Amino acid sequence: MDNFIAARSQMALSLGFHIIFACIGMVMPFFMAVAHYIWLKTGNEVYRDITKAWSKGVAIFFATGAVSGTVLSFELGLLWPKFMEHAGPIFGMPFSLEGTAFFIEAIALGFFLYGWNRFNRWFHWFTGVVVGVSGLVSGILVVAANAWMNSPAGFDYVNGQYLNIDPIKAMLNDAWFSQALHMCIAAFASTGFAVAGIHALMILRKSHVTFHKRAFRISAVFATVAALLQPLSGDISAKDVAKRQPAKLAAMEAHFKTEEKAALILGGIPDEKEKKVNYAIEIPGALSFLAHGNFHAEVTGLDRIPEENHPPVAVTHYAFQVMVGLGTVMMLISVLYYITIWKKKSWLEKRWLLKLFVIATPMGFIAVEAGWTVTEVGRQPWIIYGVMRTAHAVTPMPGIAYSFYIFTAVYISLSCIVAFLLYRQISMVGKLYDHSVEPINAI
Amino acid sequence: MLYVVIVYLWAAILLYLLLGGADFGAGIIEFFTSRNNRGRTRRTMYQAIGPVWEANHMWLIITIVILFVGFPKIYATLSVYLHIPLTAMLLGIIARGTAFVFRNYDAVKDDMQKVYNRIFIYSSVITPFFLGIIAASTVSRNVDVMAQDFLSAYIFSWLNWFSVTVGLFTVCICGFLAAGYIIGETDSVEDRQFFARKAKWMIVSAVLCGALVFLASIKENVPLAEWVFGKAPGIFAIAAASLSLPFLWYGLTHGKAIIVRLLGGFEICMILFAVTYRHFPNIVLLKGGGHLSLIEHQGQEKAIVSLAWALLIGSIFILPALGYLMYSFEKKKPREA
Numbered sequence: 152m153d154n155f156i157a158a159r160s161q162m163a164l165s166l167g168f169h170i171i172f173a174c175i176g177m178v179m180p181f182f183m184a185v186a187h188y189i190w191l192k193t194g195n196e197v198y199r200d201i202t203k204a205w206s207k208g209v210a211i212f213f214a215t216g217a218v219s220g221t222v223l224s225f226e227l228g229l230l231w232p233k234f235m236e237h238a239g240p241i242f243g244m245p246f247s248l249e250g251t252a253f254f255i256e257a258i259a260l261g262f263f264l265y266g267w268n269r270f271n272r273w274f275h276w277f278t279g280v281v282v283g284v285s286g287l288v289s290g291i292l293v294v295a296a297n298a299w300m301n302s303p304a305g306f307d308y309v310n311g312q313y314l315n316i317d318p319i320k321a322m323l324n325d326a327w328f329s330q331a332l333h334m335c336i337a338a339f340a341s342t343g344f345a346v347a348g349i350h351a352l353m354i355l356r357k358s359h360v361t362f363h364k365r366a367f368r369i370s371a372v373f374a375t376v377a378a379l380l381q382p383l384s385g386d387i388s389a390k391d392v393a394k395r396q397p398a399k400l401a402a403m404e405a406h407f408k409t410e411e412k413a414a415l416i417l418g419g420i421p422d423e424k425e426k427k428v429n430y431a432i433e434i435p436g437a438l439s440f441l442a443h444g445n446f447h448a449e450v451t452g453l454d455r456i457p458e459e460n461h462p463p464v465a466v467t468h469y470a471f472q473v474m475v476g477l478g479t480v481m482m483l484i485s486v487l488y489y490i491t492i493w494k495k496k497s498w499l500e501k502r503w504l505l506k507l508f509v510i511a512t513p514m515g516f517i518a519v520e521a522g523w524t525v526t527e528v529g530r531q532p533w534i535i536y537g538v539m540r541t542a543h544a545v546t547p548m549p550g551i552a553y554s555f556y557i558f559t560a561v562y563i564s565l566s567c568i569v570a571f572l573l574y575r576q577i578s579m580v581g582k583l584y585d586h587s588v589e590p591i592n593a594i
Numbered sequence: 595m596l597y598v599v600i601v602y603l604w605a606a607i608l609l610y611l612l613l614g615g616a617d618f619g620a621g622i623i624e625f626f627t628s629r630n631n632r633g634r635t636r637r638t639m640y641q642a643i644g645p646v647w648e649a650n651h652m653w654l655i656i657t658i659v660i661l662f663v664g665f666p667k668i669y670a671t672l673s674v675y676l677h678i679p680l681t682a683m684l685l686g687i688i689a690r691g692t693a694f695v696f697r698n699y700d701a702v703k704d705d706m707q708k709v710y711n712r713i714f715i716y717s718s719v720i721t722p723f724f725l726g727i728i729a730a731s732t733v734s735r736n737v738d739v740m741a742q743d744f745l746s747a748y749i750f751s752w753l754n755w756f757s758v759t760v761g762l763f764t765v766c767i768c769g770f771l772a773a774g775y776i777i778g779e780t781d782s783v784e785d786r787q788f789f790a791r792k793a794k795w796m797i798v799s800a801v802l803c804g805a806l807v808f809l810a811s812i813k814e815n816v817p818l819a820e821w822v823f824g825k826a827p828g829i830f831a832i833a834a835a836s837l838s839l840p841f842l843w844y845g846l847t848h849g850k851a852i853i854v855r856l857l858g859g860f861e862i863c864m865i866l867f868a869v870t871y872r873h874f875p876n877i878v879l880l881k882g883g884g885h886l887s888l889i890e891h892q893g894q895e896k897a898i899v900s901l902a903w904a905l906l907i908g909s910i911f912i913l914p915a916l917g918y919l920m921y922s923f924e925k926k927k928p929r930e931a
Contacts, residue, residue, distance in 0.1 A: 207699050214695035217648060218688045224658050225684055228673030235662055236670035240897030243663030247901050250652070250659050251908030257648035258915045265923065318900040548677050548748055561685065565692060572700055579701035 152552035158230040158545045161555040163527065165223055168562045170523055171516055172216030174338035175345075177290045178373070179209045180263075180283030182346065185369050187276050200584040201366045203267075204576065205346075209282075210264055211572055215565060217257070230551070234534050234544035237313050241306050242299040244318035245292035252292060256285040290338065291331040298326035301526065302395050303535050329391040330526070333384045336377045337522060340481060341515025343374025348512025349577065351505040359580050371508065374515070375485035381478055386441065392529075393442035396536060397451035398460060399529035402467035404438055405431075406452045413438040413450035418472060421465050426453070428468075462531045470524035477518040484511055595902040600875070600888055602905045603660045608866060610653035612771060612859055615764075617643055617650045619772025621690065621718020622765060623792050624711075632711075634785065639772070640698070642779035649916060651691070656905075663901045667891040668878055672728075675737045675751045679724045686721030689713050719765055726764030730757040733873065734816050738881035755810035756818075763803040767862065770796035774858045778851025790846040793854070797842070821872040828868045835864040 152160075183205045190198035224246075228235045262270070262278035269275075299305075305321030307314045350367035354360055393400045400406070405421040405428045406413060415438040419431025436446035443450070453461055484507050491498040498504055534541040620639040627635045643650075661669040673680065690713075697710035731737060731752040741747035773793035777786050811818035822828045838857050845853030870877075876885035892898055 207701070211695055211699050214648070214691055217651070218691040221651070221655055221687055221691075222684045224655055224662075225673070225680055228662060228669050229677050229680060232670040232673045235673070236666045239662035239666035239669060240664070240893035243659065243897060244900055244904065246659050247663055247904035248908070250656050251904070251911055253655065254649065254652045254908070254912045255915060257652055258912070258919050261649060261919050262922070269922070316894050316896055318897055546674055546677065548674060549744065554677075554681055557681075557685070561688060565688070568692070568696060572696060575701040576699075583701065 152555070154549055154551050155542055155545050157551040157555045159541070161551065161558055162226060162230055163524075164555070164559060164562060165219065165226055166527070167520055167523065168566070169216060169219040169223055170519060172212050172219060173290060173293075174516075174519060175212040175342050176209065176216040177283065177286030178338050178342035179205055179212070179346070180279055180286060181339075182343075182369055182373060183209065184276065184280045184283060186366070187279055191272055191276060197362055197365055200362060201369070204362075204580060204584065205366075206264060207576055208573065210260075211569060211576075213260060215569060217253075219562075220253075229554075230546055231534065231541075231544040232546050234539060237539070238300075238535060241313060241316045241318060241321045242296045244322040245296045245299075249289050249292040249296075252285045252289040256282055256289060259285060287335060290335060292322075294331045294334045295322050295324070295327040297526070298330040299324045300534060301330070301399075301530055301536050302326035303538050308538050325395060326391060329384070329388045333381070333388045333522070336381045336384050337515070337519050339373050339377035340381055340478075341519045343370050343377055344481060344508070344511045344515040345513065346370035347374050348508050348510075351508040352512075353577065353580075355502060355505050355509065359584070362580060362584060367508075371488060374481075375488045378478070378481040378485040378515075382482060385475070385478065389441055390444070393450070396530070398453070398456045398462055399467070399526075400442060401451060401453045401456065402462040402464045402529050403471040403525055404450075405464055405468040406438065406450060407454060409449065409452040409455050411439065411447055411449045412436045413442075413448075413452075415441060419468075421468050423464050460532065462529050467525055467529045470521040470528065474518045474521040474525060477514045477521070481511060481514055481518070484508070595899045596889070596892055598902040598906065599660060599664050599898055602902075603657065603664070603888075606653045606656040606660065608863065610650075610657060611767075611866070612862060613650040614653055615722065615768040615862075616771040616775045618690075618718050618722045619768035619770070619775075619796075621715050622722070622769040623772050623776075623789075623796075625715045625719055626769065626792065626795070631788070634788075636711075638780050638785055638789075639776055642776055649919065651687075654687075660901065660905070664893050664898055665886075665888060665891055666893055668886045668888075671737070671739065671886060672732065672878065675739070675747060676728055676731055678748060679727045679731070679752045683721055683724040683728065686717045686724060689717035690721055693717065722764045722768045723761040726761035727752055727757040729764070730760035732878045733869075734814060735879045735881050735883075736814075737878065739884070740882065754814050756807070756814040756816050759803060759806040759810040763800060763807050766796050766800035766803050770800055771858060771862070774846070774854045777846070777849060777854055783849070786849045790849065793846050794843070797839070818869070822868045824872065827871060831864040831868040835861050835868075 183202050186198045186205065187202040189195065190202060259278045259281035263275065263282055266275045266278060270278075299321050302325045303321075304324040305317040305319070347367055347370040350363040350370065353363040354367060389400070392403070404413075404416055405419065406416070407426040407428075412435060414433040414435045416428055417432040417434070419428040421428050438450055439448040440446045442448070453464070487504070487507070491504060530536055532540050532542065534544045620643055623639070624632055624635050658669070661672075693710045693714040697707055697714065700706055700710070734754065734756050736754060736757075737751045738746055741751075770793055773789045773796055776789045777793070780786055780789070808818060810816075822832055838860060842854060842857040842861070844850070845857060873879060873885070875888040875890075877888055878886035880886070893901075
């Protein structure tokens with residue numbers, strides 16, 4: 152395996168792994184805080200049990216997310232030393248702040264997980280909220296750093312030198328807001344659908360229905376609100392990408408030829424040699440509208456971009472289709488859910504509604520991975536868009552392929568163990584939270 | 595502002611060594627405990643480190659962030675030439691962090707516990723061992739930025755007797771820190787004596803490994819003796835560390851947790867000071883006489899200034915919260931439910 156491809160694969164693998172744990176780690180605390188709040192207000196013990204059950208999941212995911220995040224902070228240098236040598240001081244600001252946010256998250260998590268019956272109940276609840284808020288802030292900061300790679304700012308690039316750097320300007324680059332917004336909502340939608348799906352499955356199996364019904368309700372509300380908001384934030388992102396990174400937009404849409412009234416392409420197989428898309432459904436003018444808010448606007452195609460600066464079209468296009476497709480499905484499920492709640496209460500008893508949620512369990516995370524692929528692969532061949540090529544940043548050390556194999560093995564085993572632990576947690580709900588037995592303290 | 599950043603860098607490294615080290619030490623002590631006693635070791639140790647253990651490892655992240663934001667040249671060079679030990683350490687960190695949490699949060703306690711335990715114990719020894727190797731490699735003048743072949747660039751940069759002995763020394767130090775720390779965490783006299791014994795063993799091993807480090811430094815032409823004993827401050831630091839040993843021993847024998855903790859931390863500070871102050875601000879010494887310096891190789895001024903502010907402001911949030919976390923789990927017993 153080529154060293155450069157191995158380094159890219161290892162980075163993609165590490166980020167793809169970390170992103171799931173990071174999403175769950177930053178969103179679940181909010182679900183817990185709601186359940187915890189209801190328990191403190193009503194004294195209904197089921198909500199305390201839900202909080203405790205979820206907190207065990209959070210501990211597992213947080214720890215895995217924390218170690219994979221630590222690994223990433225090293226991997227940036229291990230795999231891309233040239234990049235970090237120049238970029239470190241410029242885009243380091245969000246990382247320095249993230250250090251604080253993450254530290255606070257770890258401290259608050261210590262209070263929360265080990266604090267049952269030790270502190271004032273509301274102080275204990277508050278530490279749970281702090282876990283969520285600082286996790287969310289961490290996420291936003293890390294995405295801001297990634298946004299800088301897409302939209303470099305806060306320095307002058309003169310004759311290969313990075314001069315007049317301004318870390319604050321770099322952090323508040325043009326892409327940070329749209330990317331952070333899209334990622335945060337995605338985290339809520341994906342985690343929400345995953346959690347709601349699991350509880351829906353348990354309700355369908357008629358196991359501890361009271362417990363799972365209430366847990367389902369909390370997670371489903373978060374999931375569906377996020378899924379309804381996501382298309383709006385997607386629109387902001389698309390318009391932003393069209394303005395800043397026309398090559399990425401063109402690859403997402405497999406839009407080879409610059410034209411007015413550009414058609415939106417659904418599905419299809421891009422043929423990069425012939426520069427056309429086969430078997431696609433085309434909606435005339437729709438791409439112009441989505442990218443520029445005008446059905447007649449001109450949309451830059453790949454023909455206006457030098458060949459050596461083209462991102463891989465097929466991968467970016469497929470990933471984009473997957474993301475949008477799954478996002479649409481989740482949005483429709485959400486619409487259905489609210490029709491049920493407000494108009495058709497009787498549907499709540501129907502199995503098909505729960506089945507829909509079960510089917511949607513992995514959708515959010517698949518969409519997150521696909522979206523991440525779009526933004527990362529779509530930025531290629533650049534590591535700092537328009538400034539430094541990814542191939543120029545890679546480590547001179549040969550044999551990265553072996554490191555890639557090792558990390559692949561490690562991350563696959565970890566995923567299996569986490570899935571196994573989760574399965575055990577869920578199947579133990581009956582034993583741990585059955586009140587005919589004496590109550591159990593967390594850990 | 596540069597000096598603010600340097601102080602934070604030094605403090606983060608020291609705190610990681612003390613707190614993260616004590617954390618690794620928990621696994622190391624378990625490693626050196628007979629099978630019959632392991633259950634007891636585990637219970638006592640994890641009650642103590644459970645709430646703070648995630649926070650202990652944040653110091654490593656702070657260290658890394660300071661390096662890549664403030665001193666990117668140093669971060670990039672180390673990342674290239676110490677790729678292999680850094681990767682080994684990372685694998686250790688992954689294995690250890692996940693095994694610790696998995697064994698706590700596995701809803702069913704069965705034979706899987708043995709798997710988690712084994713992974714936890716081995717990775718607790720391997721990780722600080724490689725940390726020691728990395729630390730030693732930064733000053734052993736074996737990192738060769740001119741190297742042409744794979745072995746001298748990526749293997750001999752870190753693989754030599756000096757690094758290996760420093761690795762072993764680090765393992766002993768971590769074991770000592772954990773055993774010493776735990777003495778104040780247990781109410782049972784029997785446990786206290788048990789951990790005091792462990793701590794003493796670790797001190798003896800650390801002194802022996804320290805001697806080996808000196809021998810290896812002669813063999814590898816690392817002027818360690820000159821750094822440590824060449825000038826008054828180094829001699830003073832080492833003398834203070836040596837003179838405090840009998841008191842530390844007394845503290846261990848009589849179960850005086852405060853003395854053990856204060857002197858333990860003091861010892862580590864003195865050792866770190868004695869071996870690093872002479873070549874400050876050069877934190878990496880390269881083959882052929884070159885070096886990487888915290889002053890010459892600092893990032894651009896604006897990056898340093900904003901990093902310093904981020905650290906200062908961060909401390910306002912972190913330190914009180916961290917202090918309260920440690921205080922709470924030290925003093926407060928669980929309330930009745």
